[in-house]
Amino acid sequence: MRRATAGLALLAALLAVLPAFARGYALSVATLILYFAYTGQAWNVMMGFAGQLSLGHSLYVGVGAYAAGALFFHYGIGPWAGLWVAILLCVALGLLVGFLAFRFGISGVYFALLTIAFAEFTRIGFDHLDWIGGPAGMFLRVAQRDTWDLANFRGPPVMYYYAMLFLTAGAFALCSFLLKSKAGYYWLAIRENEEAAQALGINTFAWKMLAVAVSSAMTAVAGVFFAFYYNNLFPEQIFHISRSIEIILGPIIGGIGTLFGPILGAAVLTLLSDGITELLGALGWELPGIKQVFYGIVLLIVIVFLPHGIWPGLARKLRLDR
Amino acid sequence: MTWDLVANVAIAGVLTGLVYGLMALGLSVIFGVVRVVNFAHGEMMTIAMYATVALFAAWRIDPFLAVVPVAAAFFVFGYLLQARLINPFVTRPEHSQFILLLAVAIIITNALMVSFGPDARNVQVDYQLESYAIGPILFDKARLYAAGMALAASAALFAFFRFSLTGKAIRACADNYLGAKVVGLDVKRYYALTFGLGAACVAVAGCMMILLVDVTPILGPAYTLLAFVIVIVGGLGSMGGALLGGVLIGLSEALAGLFIQPSAKSMISFGLLILVLLFRPQGLLGKKA
Amino acid sequence: MALLEVHGVSKSFRGLRAVHEASFDIPEGSINALIGPNGAGKTTIFNMIAGVYAPDGGTIHFQGKAIHGLRPDQVCVAGIGRTFQIVKPFAGLSVLDNVVVGALLRERSARAARRISLDILEKLHLGPKRDLPASSLTLPDRKRLEVARALATRPKLLLLDEAMAGLRPTECDQMIEVFRRLNVAEGLTILLIEHVMRAVMALAQHIGVLRHGEVIARGKPEEIVRDPAVLECYLGEETEV
Numbered sequence: 107m108r109r110a111t112a113g114l115a116l117l118a119a120l121l122a123v124l125p126a127f128a129r130g131y132a133l134s135v136a137t138l139i140l141y142f143a144y145t146g147q148a149w150n151v152m153m154g155f156a157g158q159l160s161l162g163h164s165l166y167v168g169v170g171a172y173a174a175g176a177l178f179f180h181y182g183i184g185p186w187a188g189l190w191v192a193i194l195l196c197v198a199l200g201l202l203v204g205f206l207a208f209r210f211g212i213s214g215v216y217f218a219l220l221t222i223a224f225a226e227f228t229r230i231g232f233d234h235l236d237w238i239g240g241p242a243g244m245f246l247r248v249a250q251r252d253t254w255d256l257a258n259f260r261g262p263p264v265m266y267y268y269a270m271l272f273l274t275a276g277a278f279a280l281c282s283f284l285l286k287s288k289a290g291y292y293w294l295a296i297r298e299n300e301e302a303a304q305a306l307g308i309n310t311f312a313w314k315m316l317a318v319a320v321s322s323a324m325t326a327v328a329g330v331f332f333a334f335y336y337n338n339l340f341p342e343q344i345f346h347i348s349r350s351i352e353i354i355l356g357p358i359i360g361g362i363g364t365l366f367g368p369i370l371g372a373a374v375l376t377l378l379s380d381g382i383t384e385l386l387g388a389l390g391w392e393l394p395g396i397k398q399v400f401y402g403i404v405l406l407i408v409i410v411f412l413p414h415g416i417w418p419g420l421a422r423k424l425r426l427d428r
Numbered sequence: 429m430t431w432d433l434v435a436n437v438a439i440a441g442v443l444t445g446l447v448y449g450l451m452a453l454g455l456s457v458i459f460g461v462v463r464v465v466n467f468a469h470g471e472m473m474t475i476a477m478y479a480t481v482a483l484f485a486a487w488r489i490d491p492f493l494a495v496v497p498v499a500a501a502f503f504v505f506g507y508l509l510q511a512r513l514i515n516p517f518v519t520r521p522e523h524s525q526f527i528l529l530l531a532v533a534i535i536i537t538n539a540l541m542v543s544f545g546p547d548a549r550n551v552q553v554d555y556q557l558e559s560y561a562i563g564p565i566l567f568d569k570a571r572l573y574a575a576g577m578a579l580a581a582s583a584a585l586f587a588f589f590r591f592s593l594t595g596k597a598i599r600a601c602a603d604n605y606l607g608a609k610v611v612g613l614d615v616k617r618y619y620a621l622t623f624g625l626g627a628a629c630v631a632v633a634g635c636m637m638i639l640l641v642d643v644t645p646i647l648g649p650a651y652t653l654l655a656f657v658i659v660i661v662g663g664l665g666s667m668g669g670a671l672l673g674g675v676l677i678g679l680s681e682a683l684a685g686l687f688i689q690p691s692a693k694s695m696i697s698f699g700l701l702i703l704v705l706l707f708r709p710q711g712l713l714g715k716k717a
Numbered sequence: 718m719a720l721l722e723v724h725g726v727s728k729s730f731r732g733l734r735a736v737h738e739a740s741f742d743i744p745e746g747s748i749n750a751l752i753g754p755n756g757a758g759k760t761t762i763f764n765m766i767a768g769v770y771a772p773d774g775g776t777i778h779f780q781g782k783a784i785h786g787l788r789p790d791q792v793c794v795a796g797i798g799r800t801f802q803i804v805k806p807f808a809g810l811s812v813l814d815n816v817v818v819g820a821l822l823r824e825r826s827a828r829a830a831r832r833i834s835l836d837i838l839e840k841l842h843l844g845p846k847r848d849l850p851a852s853s854l855t856l857p858d859r860k861r862l863e864v865a866r867a868l869a870t871r872p873k874l875l876l877l878d879e880a881m882a883g884l885r886p887t888e889c890d891q892m893i894e895v896f897r898r899l900n901v902a903e904g905l906t907i908l909l910i911e912h913v914m915r916a917v918m919a920l921a922q923h924i925g926v927l928r929h930g931e932v933i934a935r936g937k938p939e940e941i942v943r944d945p946a947v948l949e950c951y952l953g954e955e956t957e958v
Contacts, residue, residue: 307822395538
């Protein structure tokens with residue numbers, strides 16, 4: 107692990123000085139990568155650690171974003187107070203979904219479909235909720251953008267970059283701590299074999315609920331970031347199942363259940379998507395959809411040939427696993 | 429609001445629901461045997477719809493005739509998909525299977541986008557505008573025929589599994605993988621056959637559906653979700669359940685559109701899905717695991 | 718007072734009687750075996766003690782406290798460890814981590830749990846394999862890992878579900894030796910369900926015989942082998958083979 111720690115320090119240093127070199131578009135791509143690394147890490151707690159496949163994490167992004175956004179929009183309450191409301195709401199929602207699923211013994215594919223159902227149900231519900239603007243969306247006032255106004259989380263793009271970097275680093279630290287603690291051992295045990303875990307005295311229901319709570323709380327924070335970064339929210343976009351899929355692709359491609367997987371996966375996928383756009387642009391193939399066809403093909407190739415994702419093999423090659 | 433209107437809407441919902449049911453039947457059969465959830469199911473449905481559009485545009489082939497070549501092509505497509513791509517994944521974890529089929533879905537949706545563009549397409553035949561009237565109740569001809577075709581295809585599939593030797597062998601593979609292997613069945617080949625049959629169901633459903641709605645490339649995910657809702661409500665792996673679920677969802681969508689708002693109709697479906705998952709996770713007609 | 722008191726427990730599955738009013742005691746510090754032909758209800762009794770099923774009727778007391786109807790994890794917390802007949806290792810984790818999961822039940826820190834786990838692995842001759850993934854172990858090693866994991870929860874009573882099945886005679890003898898030492902050195906009480914009579918005869922001080930869900934005989938091994946009812950239903954069947 108020593109080599110990995112050194113590599114991590116190097117990566118963190120590079121990311122910290124990145125804004126000195128990258129501006130505008132490049133910085134927004136970097137922010138996006140960190141956003142997916144962070145949400146991927148959050149999802150990974152539930153699936154990669156505790157083995158509960160959620161395909162509805164857009165629920166927590168959306169509710170978190172709308173909670174903080176609506177408080178700001180209607181009452182002028184700032185993002186820091188809104189953050190706690192968002193977290194509380196999302197944890198409550200997550201625990202509700204978890205309670206219903208785990209009490210009624212729903213797991214695997216059925217659990218995944220239940221999470222989709224809750225996200226879709228909420229999406230359509232929000233579409234008919236006039237208080238947050240319904241399908242027409244909700245728009246937060248965009249103030250001056252040159253100076254850092256941390257209290258209202260308003261500032262230039264570089265502030266959002268550092269906020270996301272801070273969150274991603276924090277999530278990494280939290281997950282690596284959790285993984286080494288009792289919770290981590292218990293989650294992995296539940297993931298590997300729930301019956302055996304229970305026979306070793308693990309209250310599997312309670313520990314799964316904890317995983318859902320941690321994951322939904324982390325995702326809620328991403329939602330608040332989303333609201334104040336993009337400043338416009340549409341149920342159709344934020345709750346859509348393709349948002350959930352974007353969140354989970356990173357960790358799965360990067361290496362599910364690993365700490366570096368979500369980060370690596372987010373970088374690879376975002377850069378891949380951008381790279382394909384550039385390449386096709388250079389070739390002059392600019393039909394709508396053609397980019398996604400290539401994206402799908404690459405995804406297919408990765409999942410067929412790298413069943414455990416990119417990270418485990420790469421770590422062995424670079425000797426980062428020792 | 430008059431009772432005639434409600435009855436007419438309800439009947440249209442039930443008839444459309446039978447086509448939904450046939451689509452979901454494909455998903456249910458595939459899951460019941462192969463134990464893989466086909467996350468590209470709705471996308472396959474849109475291919476079938478476009479294929480029907482293309483055949484109609486090129487040679488004026490009626491959708492009811494297009495059923496034959498489209499279903500045959502889909503059978504081969506499904507067989508190859510399972511044999512070449514999915515079979516190695518049957519022992520992999522669910523999230524791996526999910527990404528695999530998601531990739532297939534992304535490719536399909538966007539290949540359709542590249543080939544046909546984002547605009548809505550449809551077919552126009554005379555009988556779409558005609559209807560039979562029994563008193564104040566109207567039966568759209570196209571909808572009635574489509575439902576009839578869906579029932580016929582379902583019955584054929586049902587008979588195949590019940591009476592043919594191959595159908596029995598496939599059921600054996602579904603009941604007991606190891607046992608089927610021990611008695612010398614080529615399980616992987618039967619899996620491919622099953623996926624082919626499931627794809628053929630979708631093909632027939634797609635040929636019919638294009639008579640009722642316009643198609644766009646991005647319709648795929650919505651149909652995938654719709655198929656999930658239907659099979660969970662009816663019972664994943666139960667053939668009768670898929671048809672019943674289709675009818676229920678078709679009916680609830682139609683009535684929700686009438687009484688609440690058309691845009692809220694799938695909220696009712698997802699609400700139903702949540703209730704069924706919680707209180708009867710095996711589905712209305714499913715057997716307890 | 719016996720460590721475990723099973724009193725009149727019954728269990729039916731869809732009207733099929735699996736266990737009918739079975740009663741027996743397990744004294745503290747003893748090694749006990751439950752034997753009987755296939756389908757006699759051994760595993761059902763075992764699972765009722767372990768909390769997998771709640772009995773339809775009857776009581777199970779452990780250290781004087783009722784445990785029938787508790788969940789498996791609560792039974793384990795109470796001080797009963799178990800192994801599975803079909804081994805269930807945490808395949809993706811290392812051998813050591815498998816045991817650490819068990820040890821964390823009584824240990825606060827992962828470090829203390831690791832220390833204890835290493836000791837237990839030594840006792841079960843799995844020390845050199847501690848860093849291998851559990852999925853790479855052979856069947857005998859997996860069986861040992863099951864035992865190591867259960868021991869790590871520091872049980873007073875260890876339930877062994879066919880821990881010897883599938884082992885070669887020498888491997889079986891090794892396991893017998895391990896259990897005997899745990900019993901003598903640490904006062905561990907053991908209840909085993911076993912088909913391998915060699916192990917039962919070598920280990921058990923008390924044997925209960927089940928048939929059609931009822932306990933038809935209880936006693937010391939030498940009494941059991943002479944009991945005509947037992948010979949007829951169980952051992953007779955064995956000698957015919």
